[in-house]
Amino acid sequence: MFKKISIFGVGLIGGSFALALKRAGAVNEVVGVGRRMETLERARQLGIIDHACSSVEDAVSGADLILVAAPVAQTETILASIAPHLRPGTVVTDAGSTKSDVVEAARMALGPKIAQFVPGHPIAGREQNGPDAAIVDLYAGKKAVLTPLPENSAEDVEKVASAWKHCGAIIHRLSAEEHDKVFAAVSHLPHLLAYALVDDIAHKPHAGLLFQYAASGFRDFTRIAGSSPEMWRDITLANQPALLSELDSYLEQLASLRALLAERNGSAIEAIYANAQRARHQWITTIEAAEKQNTQGGD
Amino acid sequence: MFKKISIFGVGLIGGSFALALKRAGAVNEVVGVGRRMETLERARQLGIIDHACSSVEDAVSGADLILVAAPVAQTETILASIAPHLRPGTVVTDAGSTKSDVVEAARMALGPKIAQFVPGHPIAGREQNGPDAAIVDLYAGKKAVLTPLPENSAEDVEKVASAWKHCGAIIHRLSAEEHDKVFAAVSHLPHLLAYALVDDIAHKPHAGLLFQYAASGFRDFTRIAGSSPEMWRDITLANQPALLSELDSYLEQLASLRALLAERNGSAIEAIYANAQRARHQWITTIEAAEKQNTQGGD
Known part of the structure; x- marks a missing residue:
């Protein structure tokens, strides 16, 4: 049971976290902090937070847990504002989509208090943003990846894990480097590719004629291009080294596919398509089985 | 009212066409023709066709309308088998995703009977294939694009249009060249990109670790990579010139985005993301308004 949780950024991610903890009866008081008073007031009206706090000192004081859920480029500034007020017994975590840069920022901002910061990343999202997009079930059955630091105590890591478990999430652990390589490939690159295609068209x-005939395949392929440009600019820059490496690997793949297309090599093209279809089918089958198991386990 | 419709290829596309026409009470008898007797028998069990026909001559004889709904590479062979039995009063159409190559194949196969062939392309699909994937509502509110030939009579074009209207589709007309350019950009290229990404990963x-953390964004982005590799190999080759041109345009876009990423130009990257988000939002708003209007018009 958490007495007080303070959330820096009460949009989709922070807001859904608060709603889920409240429904689980796992928290007494939720405090919201943010750049825009209007957003905080909206979050209060929606029952996401109990009250908005304009003083970082008040927000940090007496909190068991602090979640930073703002675009990753703001992490260092926010942590630096928290640092002077941070007392033993308070654990800080984040929900950033990249981890190596967040860890680096946290070390700069928190200095000797770094042991109190447990980096995290819940794998869930929607294309809408802001407190109105927050939903109580956003994390149900989803993964929450923690990338603990050598300095973290087992107890603090468990505290963060327990909050995500109250939201219905399944806890996974990776190193920050592993995390960033994995998400560059399966999340950050697809976002970049979807944005690039829609902008190109x-x-x-x-363009008007093209959009007129775009159908459900295009809609799904580009759904992630509906995501927040600011948030994804930050992620793109924050994970630049891993993303460049994945983009280069994909560009090589496209170059060889282009060559096959130019020479009309139907059987080689079909082999690539068939391998992709098979791999995707196997993946879908595996995740559907896992989701079923998680649901049953939760009963 | 159609007395007899013969369908070459009773999978998702041909099967859904038959189901919709039957529900509309717009056809007396549906005959199925195909490569595999097993598939035809399944289509009969599912009520898609009234009977399977192993003789092309019998299938063509007395038909008001013939639909060719097989992978596009088979179009010429199928039309050549139909040609000798084709009598005045029968109109032939197709459901191929490419049109210039289909028109060329039709001219080769049908010769002086080319006026009886009205090329078409219903803009609808699912990732499943085969008769079991066929659904009665597949075309409801979707576009059916016709690319009529100068030789077609207005009456024959109207006959094909009326069949698609009975399925609930909205009729559009383009030239074959326009059609192929448009669909290279908004359909064929995204398919190639999705297949390429999954195969690359x-x-x-x-790969196992990567797939473990792939989530809903990846799932939607790659949904079209679940499509039939044979069908998409054919489309890729059939629309090769337009697809190469779209792929090259996209590769240029990716090269400039890569350069921006390498130099960490956040504002230029954000501008691309924001333009894509805006364009996609506008597109979604427009199609949703159109869908609403179509639904209301149908009441």
Whole structure:
């Protein structure tokens, strides 16, 4: 049971975290901190937070747990504002989509208090943003990845894990480096590719005609291009080394596929398509089985 | 009202066409023709066709309308088998995802009977294939694009249009060349990109770890990579010139985005992301308004 949880950024991610903990009866008081008073007031109206706090000192004081759920580029500034007020017994975590840069920022901002910071990343999202997008079930059955630091105590890591478990999430652990390589491949690169395609089409002289005939395949392929540009600019820059490496690997793949297309090599093209279809089918089957098991385990 | 419709290929596309026409009470008899007797028998069990026909001559004889709904590479062979039995009063159409190559194949196969062939392309699909994937509502509110030939009579074009209207589809007209350029950009390229990404990931040494953390964004982005590899190999080759041109445009876009990422140009990256998000939002708003209007118009 948490007495007081303070959330820096009460949008989709922070707001859904608060709603889930409240429903679970796992927290007495939720405090919200943020850049825009309007957003905080909206979060209060929606029952996400109990009250908004304009003083970082008040927000940090007496909190068992602090969640930083803002675009990753703001992590260092926020942690630096928290640092002077941070007392033993308070654990700080985050929900950033990248981890190596967050750890680096946290070391800069928190200095000797770094042991109190347990980095995290819940693997869940929607294309909408802001407190109105927050939903109580966002994390149900989803993964929450923690990338604990050598300095963290087992007890503090467990405290953060227990909060995510109250939200219905399944806890996973990776190193920050592993985390960033994995998500560059399966999340950050697809976002970049989807944004790039829609922007490319939107700039063509006959864009209107093209959009008129775009259908459900295009809709799904580009769904992630509906995500927040600011948040994804930050993620793109924060995970730049791993993302560049994944992008280069994909560009090589496209170059060889282009060559096969130019020479009309139907059987080689079909082999790539068939391998992708098979791998995706196997993946879907595996995750569906895992989701079923998690649901049963939760009963 | 159609007395007899013969369908070459009773899978998702041909099967859904038959189911919709039957529900509308727009056809007396549906005959199925195909490569595999097993598939035809399944289609009969499912009530998609009234009977399977192993003789092309019998299938063609007395039909008001013939739909070719097989992978596009088979179009010429199928039309050549139909040609000798084709009598005045029968109209032939197709459901191929490419049109220039289909028109060329039709001219080769049908010769002087080309006026009886009205090329078409219903813009609808699912990731499943085969008669079991066929659903009665597949075309409801979706576009059916016709690319009529100069030789077609207005009456024959209207006959094909009326069949698709009975399925609930909205009729559009384009030239075959326009059609192929448009669909290279908004359909064929995204398919190639999705297949390429999944194949690329599946070949990495840590593919298992990557797939473990792939989430809903990846799932939607790659949904179209669950489509039939044979069908998409054919489409890729059939629309090769337009697809190469779209792929090259996209590769240029990725090269400039890569350069921006390498130099950490956050504001230029954000501008691309924001333009894509805006364009996609506008597109979704427009199609949702159109879908609402179509539904209301149908009441």
